[in-house]
Amino acid sequence: MMIKSSGINGFDVPSIPRAPRSARRTTNKKKLEDHQVCAFDLLAAVAGKLLQEKENSSASSNETEAKDPFVIDRDAVKLEQQSTDRVSDTTCFSKKDSVVLDEHLSALSTSDGSDNVETDLRMGISVTTDVQPKMFNKMKTTHHCGGSSDDATGFEIIAPVQDEGPKTGELLHNNSLPSLENKFPSSPDLHHKRSVKFVSREDDQKHISRCSKSSKVKASPPHTGNIRVRKFSGYKYWKVSPKLRYHDSCADEGARHASCSGETYHERDRGLDSSLVKKRKLCDRSSVVTSETGVCSESFSKSHNECALMYKNSIPHLHGDEERSSMKNHPASDYSTDSQVRLSIKSFKVPELLVEVPVTATLGSLKTTVLEAISSVLRGGLHVEVIVRGKMIRDDSNTLMQSGISHNCNLDSLGFTLEPRSPQAPSPRSQNDHSVLPASNERKPSKSAFTDSVSDEPSPSPSLNKQVKSDHNPAPITCDALPEKSQESKALALSPVTIADSLAIVPMDRKRKRSELAQRRTRRPFSVVEVEALVQAVEELGTGRWRNVKLRSFENAEHRTYVDLKDKWKTLVHTAQLSPQQRRGQPVPQELLNRVLAAHSYWSQHHFGQV
DNA sequence: CTTAGGG
């Protein structure tokens, strides 16, 4: 295969020479993680700290051992959720845990015995902690989440595929919450640490650095009116108290602005590093908030034993005949088997709440406030939406099957969201709030959700815009002084309660770390035809203009991005260099591989553009 | 948004 009249060595010389890019990625990102704090550790630490305080409530000394079951009134949350030992098992935080944590946090903040006495304490309550597993592990050690270690299922939804869809689903609450014996043991890590400082202790550094890139520990004094404990990831806000301000409900960005309006975090925000961005990015992809929820389906369980175990409790027989028998109830089903989709939602997560209370408020009143906030949100009723592969299916008349929800579909991509039925028209926040926050690293989804229907392809193309977590990173606490609670329990000013895009439920594959982030696209091996097209394109365009390659040969292959093509080429080159025995997957014709090598060699040598 | 590379 040699010289072609129209090219060099069989390759067309690109009309547009490509200059090799200078070496990239020369920096060692990991180094950057040092000195950065894992917000969650911070929270944990604070929680522990707070706990102590609570115990010593009046004494105000922090030496006592934390024993109180510092539990949040879960009653406020009608949505009971099992809160077993997920904290340790997976990365899930039962909402009460989080809330508890945040309460502590807030208390701690308020306890800043300096001059902020009259400032409001605003804090975010979030339960979206699953993003950082390591932290959870740590949390586990810092506070024991009561509850048994059984894998109880919180809810079970059984909906006939044939019917009206999700709305006909039957919700069974088959498990009660374990007693809330949560305690915040006196963890050495937490005790003796006051304020933010402890976070930066060396011991913690390790955790911190591992935990990820977070904002730097900066014990900058609050000195301003409000103490922002953390950012909000909420997309929607509910006004809980008329007299309070509430946030604009516009999306994420607005929310972020609103919540971070305080000067306190300016620097921090600016310093957000990639990690934060990363998480945020997920949020940006979709308005859907995911939660630590386990959803099992037959199809799901078939490929994941752990899952099967998971809902053994509620469903005696998962596989085989049992499913068939249920068929009779749905004669109309086209499927001779598996006409039922069984979902086991392990838990619900309460996204985030924004509570604003004066620092003079008591811890008790704070709790009350939180309780009210949560109750308020739930009181109005919740609206459930179903998300399939990142897309919210609003047409209630669709059947599950039509919506692509069946045992055949990977329920991994199925999610739910809970939203307040009628959010109190939140009014926009003051402009100040919005403008203060420096534009942060926003990442817009570059691709809109795929529209592929389930029927088309064998393997549904997962949307990039998958359910996401509302987990915005907890902001570092920046209070440095110490507590001293004010005696006066002033009427709490409960401000807007925010819940990130509402409560959300999303399937989670517990054993998959990745699930914490966005869902990974389903793998779709390149077919020989695709490889051929790719090779062809690269032969003509070279190995540096993947976008062109994409446009040229994969214009209609929505699921193949130019990055994918680039990656594929990379693997092709690698594959071609392996002996046939070492190759795996669907074999690629040697002829193609030869072309790959030739093209690779050619384009790697001729840097047209080097000029 | 694209590329290029490491993970």
Place this chain on the structure above:
DNA sequence: CCCTAAG
């Protein structure tokens, strides 16, 4: 496939 620094 994912993530992301650079450009």
